Amino acid sequence: MPEKILLNSSDIERALVRIAHEILEHNKGAKSIAFVGIKTRGVPLAQRLAKIIRSMEQVDIPVGSLDITLYRDDVTSLGFKHVVQQTYLPFDITNKQVILVDDVFYTGRSIRAALDALMDLGRPQTIQLAVLIDRGHRELPIRADFVGKNIPTAHNEEIKVFLSEVDAVDKVAVRRLDGENNEPK
Amino acid sequence: MEKIMSLNEPKLSTAGQESLPPLSIGLWRHRNVLDLDDFSPEEITLVFEIANGMVEVLAREVKKVPTLRGKTIATLFYEPSTRTRASFELAAKYLGADTVSLDAARSSVAKGESLIDSLRTLQALEVDTIVIRHPCSGAPYIAVRHLQTSIINAGDGCHAHPSQGLLDLYTIKRQLGDLKGRKVVIIGDIMHSRVARSNIWGMRSTGLHVVLCAPTTLIPQGMPEMLDKCGLDHVTIEHNLDRALEGSDVIMPLRLQKERQQSGFISSIREYIRLYQVNSERLKKARADAIVMHPGPMNEGVEISHDVAYSSSSLIEQQVTNGVAIRMALLYLVAGVKNQ
Numbered sequence: 001m002p003e004k005i006l007l008n009s010s011d012i013e014r015a016l017v018r019i020a021h022e023i024l025e026h027n028k029g030a031k032s033i034a035f036v037g038i039k040t041r042g043v044p045l046a047q048r049l050a051k052i053i054r055s056m057e058q059v060d061i062p063v064g065s066l067d068i069t070l071y072r073d074d075v076t077s078l079g080f081k082h083v084v085q086q087t088y089l090p091f092d093i094t095n096k097q098v099i100l101v102d103d104v105f106y107t108g109r110s111i112r113a114a115l116d117a118l119m120d121l122g123r124p125q126t127i128q129l130a131v132l133i134d135r136g137h138r139e140l141p142i143r144a145d146f147v148g149k150n151i152p153t154a155h156n157e158e159i160k161v162f163l164s165e166v167d168a169v170d171k172v173a174v175r176r177l178d179g180e181n182n183e184p185k
Numbered sequence: 186m187e188k189i190m191s192l193n194e195p196k197l198s199t200a201g202q203e204s205l206p207p208l209s210i211g212l213w214r215h216r217n218v219l220d221l222d223d224f225s226p227e228e229i230t231l232v233f234e235i236a237n238g239m240v241e242v243l244a245r246e247v248k249k250v251p252t253l254r255g256k257t258i259a260t261l262f263y264e265p266s267t268r269t270r271a272s273f274e275l276a277a278k279y280l281g282a283d284t285v286s287l288d289a290a291r292s293s294v295a296k297g298e299s300l301i302d303s304l305r306t307l308q309a310l311e312v313d314t315i316v317i318r319h320p321c322s323g324a325p326y327i328a329v330r331h332l333q334t335s336i337i338n339a340g341d342g343c344h345a346h347p348s349q350g351l352l353d354l355y356t357i358k359r360q361l362g363d364l365k366g367r368k369v370v371i372i373g374d375i376m377h378s379r380v381a382r383s384n385i386w387g388m389r390s391t392g393l394h395v396v397l398c399a400p401t402t403l404i405p406q407g408m409p410e411m412l413d414k415c416g417l418d419h420v421t422i423e424h425n426l427d428r429a430l431e432g433s434d435v436i437m438p439l440r441l442q443k444e445r446q447q448s449g450f451i452s453s454i455r456e457y458i459r460l461y462q463v464n465s466e467r468l469k470k471a472r473a474d475a476i477v478m479h480p481g482p483m484n485e486g487v488e489i490s491h492d493v494a495y496s497s498s499s500l501i502e503q504q505v506t507n508g509v510a511i512r513m514a515l516l517y518l519v520a521g522v523k524n525q
Contacts (some may be wrong), residue, residue, distance in 0.1 A: 083236035
């Protein structure tokens, strides 16, 4: 199946603007908020959210990046394929309202790993979760606080988020993985 | 992009670098780490990339991650060692693994148990990775023929010390950045040095030029022919230290294994000091920003003078810290291959 475009650049932008508004509403302003993007594509999304909030509220929100490879639960399982990268948090997350940002919310296992990773780095006041796409199929009792778009999917479909900072183009696409490994990640 | 883009990560920009074809962990195929002769440049880059992540973990207040939780790593040492053993054990612990350490002098080895039996016992105890040091060159190669458990060579005789080779190269790369055309001088007992051998393999195809400097008695006979045969054209031999040091970027004196003196490899330690000691006077021959490294343990006042060992050009302590990160990367990579 050829890939189908679900969101284009302005759809992504609109979704992020709405999420930014919701974050400000939920937290009653931008005070003590910090963004932590999950590598790879959560990081540019976190930067974009911070930029949108700055244009609305004229405040600089700290942005960090989190690599969750060392916290994954599949390191020693068959064919794991993750290069460890660096976590970079240029601020103390203790007593902050930390907003975790990721591109696709799926089984919940990455978020579980991210929560463990954050807890090792400090003691945030709260941790909230913002995702661009929620595709369902949760395997853990975790939910998102802010969702760009809910997209019901099948296990044998792949949702791919492209962001100009990393992929030179902005879009969200879906394609079916025919004949490939249909197991959820 | 002003303050909001406060993500000026050291060396790792989110945009530029990650749009390159990502380093795939799929190219890692070592169930065992025996020497660096079968490491591709890409594999070495992969180890370094992962070590960068481990350096970040080591800088944390809570420097422990759960990655290898439930795994057991054994260190089986038939030779004395402080830093290598501590380094492997801490690396395993920081990754959340359990460790068991066997000292040959205090184990059943003293009762006459053979190497293979000791290893088989560890395997039967469900150990996941065995880190081994042995005075006989090639011992880990025999071990892998008898075991399914992963083996990491932590030094075998005069043959190889791959994790040291990797941590040396990693330290050099972090300090110098681009390695093309840079000159490394390895000084001293090349003959008996597994560190020198693994460094030679590791520095192949990095752009580094390696000069081995020692009296003729401490360079193995037929070394030039051997280098030629192995295609190691980045290595040259120079017996005069002052000439070797000229324009050098990295200076690596090796421990003078004092027990060799009795075997007649050098005429006297005093003469060795006069001709081959790295001291501040000699250092002037090297580039002004040259770095000094030493695999340890040092004989201060023999192969290296006290003031050089603790000077600002010395990266000796950094080598030890980087060693933990490199060993964490190796344990992580090996753990991922094992079940395949």
